[in-house]
Amino acid sequence: MAKAPRRSERREDALSRERIVDAAIELLDDEGENGLTFRALATRLATGPGAIYWHVENKGELLVAATDAVVARAMGEVRTSTKPREAIRRIALGVFEAVDAHPWVGAQLSRAPWETATLQIFERIGRQVEALGVRRSAHFTSASALLSYIIAVSIQNAANGRLVDSSVNRADYLEAEATRWKALDAHEYAFTRNVAPQLAEHDDRAEFLAGIDLILSGVAAST
Template sequence: MAKAPRGSERREDALSRERIVGAAIELLDDEGENGLTFRALATRLATGPGAIYWHITNKNELLVAATDAVVARTMGEVPDSATPHEAIRGIALGVFEAIDAHPWVGAQLSRAPWEAAMLQIFERIGRQVQALGVRGGAQFTSASALLSYILGVSIQNAANARLHEPPVNRADFLETVSARWKQLDAHEFPFIRNVVAAQLPEHDDRAEFLAGIDLILAGIAAS
């Protein structure tokens, strides 16, 4: 009877929860959510599914843990010395790039906004909104507006990048779309024809994203 606990301890040391989550992130990046199974994860870790269940109860718990790990790493990259404006831009760009690299993170944040990962992002944004001097109920409104913009644009950007299989050349694709939009009816779509179609081929997704953050921050400051 005394040997069983020691065997359990060795198994736990050999296959930690951190290792499982790290392997799950790799598998999600390679195969997507449908490819994340305990059997596939066990194969990647060179172990049996039972050993994984020792640390993780089910796939949903694993998705939550993987998302938490990616978001925690992203939040940790924003320096404490940053000004509130710089910190909000850093948080925003970190989330943008994390979801671009791990599209499943955006899906998980949308599916479970009450989990720790979303709360981490909201908390960090909220603290910076307070540091900007925003008062009263405007704190919630300002932080919510920033959060909604950051997640909405980040998730859409990641989706846009994966619309075509196999991938197409971005510059060629945007030129094609731009040329098509320039042929739209001038009375029905004047803005699309004259503004969007002209700027679409040369626009930078990250720069436009951060410009939107700056617009929201300018509005917060003005109010």
């Protein structure tokens, strides 16, 4: 006569890796990376830490899995386009918004640059670089330049958002910073003083996409 499954196995099967990853994403969004512990996760899932270890070995593996899930969803939401240039802009904006919504994702992408999440982005960009007709010898450089810019600026944007108190009006904050720039030494900071009005008026997403367009102009020169 077959033995009945152990109680712990039934509980662990019901839990599932997907549920654990979803709960980890919620916990990371609420508490940040330091708040992600197996004890806190077990409390959120109303289970024991042992059930989680059945599916995930350690915090590092869980962070990778959570990042993979967020990036996969972001890439899945990117609308397809017949024009490679526009597709790259949409991929870039998808990453930008994902990191903005989940700042811990940016930290993980920079810490583990060639894990699956980064490769997902790189693959999507690379296919569009090919579609642009870029010569084969420039494929890696072109896709890498775009990837580096997208991740770095997305991380910086998310970091900037955390520096400013949520109660502070963005326009007022930028106006105050622009005023500070204008007051800098005219000899040492001539350029910074001159672009101060643009700081006060700029839109983060528009500037981000303008940078993508600058890179794509360079990429176009490689065709």
